[in-house]
Amino acid sequence: MATSLYTLIAHSFPDDRRLVAIEAPDRANLGKGFRSSWSFADLESNAARYASLIADLGLKRGDRVAVQVEKSPEALFLYLACLRGGFVFLPMNTAYRTDEVDYLVGNAEPSLMVCDPAREEEMLVIARKYGGMQVLTLDGLGRGSFGEAAGRVRDAHPPVDCASADLAAILYTSGTTGKPKGAMLSHGNLAANGLALRDAWAFTEHDVLLHALPIFHAHGLFVACHTALLSGARMIWLARFDSDQVIRHLPEASVFMGVPTFYTRLLDNPAFTRDVVAHMRLFTSGSAPLLAETFDEFKARTGLAILERYGMTETGMNTSNPYEGERRAGTVGFPLPGVEVRVMTDEGAECATGEIGDLQVRGQNVFSGYWRMPEKTTEEFAEGGWFRTGDVAMIDADGYVHLVGRAKDLIISGGFNVYPKEIEGLIDDMPEVLESAIVGVPHRDFGEAGIAVVVLNKGASLDEDTLLGRLKETVANYKVPKHAAFVESLPRNTMGKVQKNLLRETYRDACR
Template sequence: MTKSIENNLYYRLGIDKPDRGQVRVLQTDSGKVWTYGDLSDMAKSLGQKLIRLGVQQGDRISVQVDKSVEALALYLACLRIGAVYHPLNTAYSLVELDYFIENAAPRVLVCSTDREELLTQLAVRCGVDVVLTLDISGTGSLVSDLPEAQDSAPVSVNSSTAAALLYSSGTTGRPKGIVLTHENLASNAEVLVDLWGFSADDVLLHSLPIYHVHGLFVACHCVLLSGASMLWNAGFEVHKVLEQLGRSSVMMGVPTYYSRLLSLPEFDSGSCKSMRLFISGSAPLLSSTFAEFERRTGHRILERYGMTETGMSTSNPLNGERRAGTVGFPLPGIALRVEDDHGLILAAGEVGNLLVKGPNVFREYWGMPEKTAADFTEDGFFKTGDLATIDAEGYVAIVGRSKDLIITGGLNVYPKEIELVIDRCDGVLESAVIGLSDDDFGERVVAVIVPDGTKHEADLEQGVRRELQESLAGFKRPKDYIFIDSLPRNAMGKVQKALLRERFAD
């Protein structure tokens, strides 16, 4: 494959365009304004420093730091010089980090100052050459003694050159390193900018973390590629976000962000006068949240679907019907199909395994060629591990993860189908349906319910049972009901059913 600057994602994002130099790219929650020129200079300087430290094309740069503009610039610096950016969740323990660092084998590890001593010991064990620090304030050894930005071009790469290394959540075993290329990320960004109507006039309200696909790739790439700007928050604080909506045009968030906004009595259509689009992802959006949000604001949240291995694969339309409970249509240039366990393509409306093919799909699992081969079909489709349906009109609905499928008495039960019924019952805030071991049926269906506090548990259970009896076949109805204060979630808001199964196992 031919290498060229034009294949480099940094080049394609257009950050160094001369007409953008004085254009605002973001404003932090402390009020500091950064221009495209400022961000470009920081990325260039950081890239030059990494090269002076011995970083070469293809070297991994592992990063566990709090969200900051300097951290974003470090990611861009890696793209410029052809290094592979490896972001790490700030909540990871030392035990977890030991696995990630040993597996990724980075040339440089960047961490916060308060973890420097511990992670330096880990780095020595794992053979990492350099440990640098970067704090939420934008200070640390990474940014000290920076060389002056030189007006150099990004390195030439080919379309399959690795740009980033991210790890799966590891719910079914050791996390897998997912290699994303410059083409994976660039092609996805270009489609989304067009599909969601991004322009230089947009202001994105950015409260997401940037160690994840959603906040780092989807959000930032859409802004940078279109020449738009961001209100850049260190995290999500609902009252601050409510105030910032009046100065924004687009918001991306996990479902929790939208439910927290709805918890504020003052949140209404007047709060959203300058907004044109609310986008939700990383976890399923409850139909009740979708409906209440529309009732309160007049806006229908746009839900889309993606995963670390594919970036975004589907989206509800910008112009057209956004259907609650669905993730819309396949993106342009991306093919989807639903198969049974034997590889037979299923008819519209049937539940099966979702497969994806397109330029968005990752290159490989890091150092796991057998696993990579096993997760692709002979004709190049990636097996997502998600269960889905595609209706006659082409709308895709995610039913659940294949590992969450419950087989009771030899019959398949899809938790999402039951959760949708439970969640619409009076007195229910949300629910999760799991399968627990059963001597008779193999697995029994169990409903874990978070009440909203308006009913006694006995009355609530009776009402839910009655609704399920009217709505679902007997084998799908839960045998047990468990009431808890909240569902366990990961950093991106996904319910961790594995923890529920472990907690309530007999």
């Protein structure tokens, strides 16, 4: 079997090259010059041209390509070009502010940055700061200096025969220190996970995936795109989630992948009826906890059970509720083929059935480590290659995995990771603030939301709108708490540690 992910994808394309692979309804009415559909042959030819352009810019196998652009078919072609040419893809959240991008560029040292035209000047400033990074642009319609340059390329860059261990992508995930860490994902990691999901969820070339997720995130780029591409399935490509637009295209689809927020918004739309989903075979949810009430309401409305699964940036998907079999609300199902999971006590013994402990995983899906952080990599792995996820879980008598909490206080809001330490540091730096604590609480729309509990310096004055407004100027909006509460003091235990469990209980209904 080929080890290069690109080769696996190309071999999965149907023999009929005229079959439409991607349709972008958003572009259908834009007029002459805007493509709204692409075939599998188009995917391959564009990836080949894009890879040639990147090579012509002087990049070699293993060089990093940073990408912060709006979702578009061309952005997907750019990702495939990196796989084809052996370049390392580095996607960045489009919500990241300049300081956040600056840190990632300084750490990853990409040779090329492809950004939205509106941010070109910012990126050129960062490029001059570090040196050696070229900057090209690409917007949501495929326009920009990268698209123009690619249009002049006629050469097809041959696929590089990447080995399973070769680096394919770096995805940054923050930590309890607030400093993002680059998770190094190999061709073998991504291929193993994509093939496992394709088979576990019964994907075939007859499927049509309605794609409304962002593609700077593992969910939209790896889980959604890989399962479709590795099965030769078509995709209906929406630039972003909009409940009306999703409902309009659901009758043309067979599969939809979303975060809990997507499902609560669909349920809030009266046009979302059982008739709309009559041809659907699968709805999946991930990237954030799915509330049992959302699961039950969706099933009552549609007659279909959402399939919830569990994964993380460092491992891809680890577990999934069964495609055939009972999908249990409040659980994330069973380990995927090729993935092992175990729950461990603090003393290093394996937990008994129903006992709560630290969740660890092992398999070909698990990343090789953090970019340029060997000590942190060693710290996160237990003996025998088991990765410490930082999640607290238990496995019931039937083998279903239940996520109970997160040892590192990670908040997953609307599918995005929010690390309290980063936001607490920004709040604590405000002159009016003595100290703060960020906790996650249930949120019907986002699955989970951050609450800032703040203690002010004696005599200081600061209101909620001002505090949240300052944060919005500094970090991506998804990191900003949904609410700020001001208190006289934070609850602490006898050792002086803030009791976040008490804060979560106190404010658990603040975002209901």
